[in-house]
Amino acid sequence: MLGIDNSDGDKFRITPLGGAFNATSSGITILPSGFVGIGTTNPGAELHIFNSGSNAALNIENTGDSNFSAINFVRERSSGTGVTGTVMWVKSDTSTNDHAFVIDANTATS
Numbered sequence: 001m002l003g004i005d006n007s008d009g010d011k012f013r014i015t016p017l018g019g020a021f022n023a024t025s026s027g028i029t030i031l032p033s034g035f036v037g038i039g040t041t042n043p044g045a046e047l048h049i050f051n052s053g054s055n056a057a058l059n060i061e062n063t064g065d066s067n068f069s070a071i072n073f074v075r076e077r078s079s080g081t082g083v084t085g086t087v088m089w090v091k092s093d094t095s096t097n098d099h100a101f102v103i104d105a106n107t108a109t110s
Helices: none
Strands: 002-005 011-014 028-030 036-038 047-049 067-076 083-093 098-104
Parallel strands (some): 036 047
Antiparallel strands (some): 002 011, 083 098
């Protein structure tokens, strides 16, 4: 089911096939504030992933040698110019099966 749930704060909801809009049905919820929930009907952050009784995971995947999958933590300077932050990434070379997990506090991209 897909649409606006007028009975629950006008949340935009996508529920599993055959699901209904109610307080316990999960799927994807987008609040009017822009918060997005996956597996929760009440996200408490910009992106909130919840899975009851099992592991919750976020997969970031790419292909090709010398490419990387990354999470950037970025903060704009108070002057409004440039950004600072930290990036975490996994770089891998599929031809040699080499890989590295890197945390770099001097590199952030927006």
